[in-house]
Amino acid sequence: MKQSIDFTTLQEKVTATIREAIFTQTFKPGERLIQDELAAKLGVSRMPIREALRCLEREGLVEMLPHKGAQVIGISKEDIEELYYLRSFLEGVTVQKSMNFLTSNDREELQHLVEKMDQDIRNNNLDLFVNHNQEFHTLLQKGCSWKKVKMLNKQFIEGYPAHVPSLIPHSMQVSNEEHKAMLEALDQKDPVKLRQLVELHIMRAGEKLTQLIE
Amino acid sequence: MKQSIDFTTLQEKVTATIREAIFTQTFKPGERLIQDELAAKLGVSRMPIREALRCLEREGLVEMLPHKGAQVIGISKEDIEELYYLRSFLEGVTVQKSMNFLTSNDREELQHLVEKMDQDIRNNNLDLFVNHNQEFHTLLQKGCSWKKVKMLNKQFIEGYPAHVPSLIPHSMQVSNEEHKAMLEALDQKDPVKLRQLVELHIMRAGEKLTQLIE
DNA sequence: TTTTGATGGATTGTATCCAATCTTATTTTT
DNA sequence: AAAAATAAGATTGGATACAATCCATCAAAA
Numbered sequence: 178m179k180q181s182i183d184f185t186t187l188q189e190k191v192t193a194t195i196r197e198a199i200f201t202q203t204f205k206p207g208e209r210l211i212q213d214e215l216a217a218k219l220g221v222s223r224m225p226i227r228e229a230l231r232c233l234e235r236e237g238l239v240e241m242l243p244h245k246g247a248q249v250i251g252i253s254k255e256d257i258e259e260l261y262y263l264r265s266f267l268e269g270v271t272v273q274k275s276m277n278f279l280t281s282n283d284r285e286e287l288q289h290l291v292e293k294m295d296q297d298i299r300n301n302n303l304d305l306f307v308n309h310n311q312e313f314h315t316l317l318q319k320g321c322s323w324k325k326v327k328m329l330n331k332q333f334i335e336g337y338p339a340h341v342p343s344l345i346p347h348s349m350q351v352s353n354e355e356h357k358a359m360l361e362a363l364d365q366k367d368p369v370k371l372r373q374l375v376e377l378h379i380m381r382a383g384e385k386l387t388q389l390i391e
Numbered sequence: 392m393k394q395s396i397d398f399t400t401l402q403e404k405v406t407a408t409i410r411e412a413i414f415t416q417t418f419k420p421g422e423r424l425i426q427d428e429l430a431a432k433l434g435v436s437r438m439p440i441r442e443a444l445r446c447l448e449r450e451g452l453v454e455m456l457p458h459k460g461a462q463v464i465g466i467s468k469e470d471i472e473e474l475y476y477l478r479s480f481l482e483g484v485t486v487q488k489s490m491n492f493l494t495s496n497d498r499e500e501l502q503h504l505v506e507k508m509d510q511d512i513r514n515n516n517l518d519l520f521v522n523h524n525q526e527f528h529t530l531l532q533k534g535c536s537w538k539k540v541k542m543l544n545k546q547f548i549e550g551y552p553a554h555v556p557s558l559i560p561h562s563m564q565v566s567n568e569e570h571k572a573m574l575e576a577l578d579q580k581d582p583v584k585l586r587q588l589v590e591l592h593i594m595r596a597g598e599k600l601t602q603l604i605e
Numbered sequence: 606t607t608t609t610g611a612t613g614g615a616t617t618g619t620a621t622c623c624a625a626t627c628t629t630a631t632t633t634t635t
Numbered sequence: 636a637a638a639a640a641t642a643a644g645a646t647t648g649g650a651t652a653c654a655a656t657c658c659a660t661c662a663a664a665a
Contacts, residue, residue: 185457185458185656186457186458186617186618187618187619188618188619189457211645211646211647212646212647213645213646213647221619221620222619222620222621223619223620223621223647224618224619224620224621225618225619225620227442227647227648228441228442228445228618231442231445231446232445234449235445235448235449237539237542243399243400243403243626243647243648244399244400244625244626244627244646244647244648245626245627245646245647246646246647255536255537256538256539259537259538259539259540260539262484263481263539263540266480267477270476322469323469323473324470324473325451325470325473325474325477326473326477328451329543399626400647400648400649401648401649402648402649425615425616425617426616426617427615427616427617435649435650436649436650436651437617437649437650437651438648438649438650438651439648439649441617441618442648457617457618457656458616458617458618458655458656458657459616459617459656459657460616460617
């Protein structure tokens with residue numbers, strides 16, 4: 178298998194494939210996902226498909242009804258507003274609780290990521306920026322011992338096309354400047370400020386995105 | 392089938408059964424849930440078990456690892472603090488957004504529920520109180536058009552033994568007085584106040600519960 | 606003694622088959 | 636002609652069977 182990431186289970190591959198197809202609009206909102214069709218198309222049996230659909234249901238990408246099957250969920254402007262409002266609060270709480278438990282190693286790693294993102298911007302490498310950005314956000318939350326909220330944050334990021342926000346012109350620069358501000362708050366050991374910065378960071382991204390949509 | 396609720400699907404029955412077993416500590420935290428065992432015990436094949444475990448994973452009751460299977464997740468004091476903190480915020484937002492879209496019918500229904508709960512208290516009927524309480528909270532959220540947050544609220548309630556909080560002595564009376572205050576805020580058409588009341592209502596319950604635990 | 610490597614049993618992952626349910630089109634009834 | 640009943644096809648739900656993976660145990664080598 179020369180796939181960039183090799184999953185340990187067929188079901189995981191299938192999940193990733195379908196998720197990607199939903200993000201790229203190959204499967205359109207409202208479209209029915211028929212298990213037999215998918216199985217034939219992906220060359221597997223229906224069993225991994227079924228489990229994949231359950232996982233996608235958890236991520237909020239599809240809806241499953243008993244005896245009726247799965248449908249792709251559409252995302253409206255309001256859904257995006259909701260998503261960013263929730264993310265803003267939840268990630269805010271998480272980093273506030275996380276901060277005091279971050280090691281100096283983590284601090285350095287965060288610094289590195291910011292520098293890498295600066296480079297990604299210069300190279301105009303969107304995919305890498307998205308990855309590093311995601312790493313940055315995840316690492317910033319590492320110290321938080323609350324599990325549910327961290328799981329939710331992860332799901333919200335996975336359950337939504339992460340590159341879309343970065344497609345906004347000049348958004349990446351602003352974004353990374355805000356990351357630097359977060360590092361300052363970290364140095365000042367000010368968890369409340371850090372939380373505010375994260376909240377604003379995400380809300381700003383959300384507003385940019387909703388503006389762009391209409 | 393004369394079961395109180397007849398589910399349309401075996402998997403749903405299995406899910407309910409296992410969930411109940413986790414709540415009643417029949418399956419203890421950390422315990423492995425072996426599919427074959429469960430299948431034999433419940434007299435079904437492994438397939439509905441697998442899907443049930445996925446649903447419970449989404450609810451946060453079990454953890455599944457590839458090729459390793461499912462484990463019951465334990466709930467610590469900190470988990471409860473987290474749960475109530477999150478619920479407080481999320482339900483708060485939801486009712487604030489919901490309020491202006493509640494009909495006068497909804498208002499009456501809420502009034503009825505409060506009266507029923509008063510009666511449940513007099514009759515010392517815990518189960519009924521829990522049900523009515525759940526109905527009350529759900530109905531209060533009805534007008535909110537944000538879907539994710541409503542789903543989360545539902546999951547948080549389902550994913551945690553709802554009767555536990557009501558076991559606290561004299562908690563039900565206080566609880567229902569707070570419900571009445573919410574109805575007043577509703578009459579005053581003050582969404583912000585309603586939100587505050589709901590937040591306090593839930594936080595109070597959470598604190599009572601954590602106090603009781605230690 | 607510690608580490609490495611095999612081996613067998615336990616458990617999960619996947620495929621295939623059949624049954625249950627839904628949907629749609631057609632026929633029957635009013 | 637409209638509504639209700641019916642039957643056929645499509646699709647999901649569940650059972651069984653087999654393959655892949657993990658894990659504990661023990662043996663062999665360093």
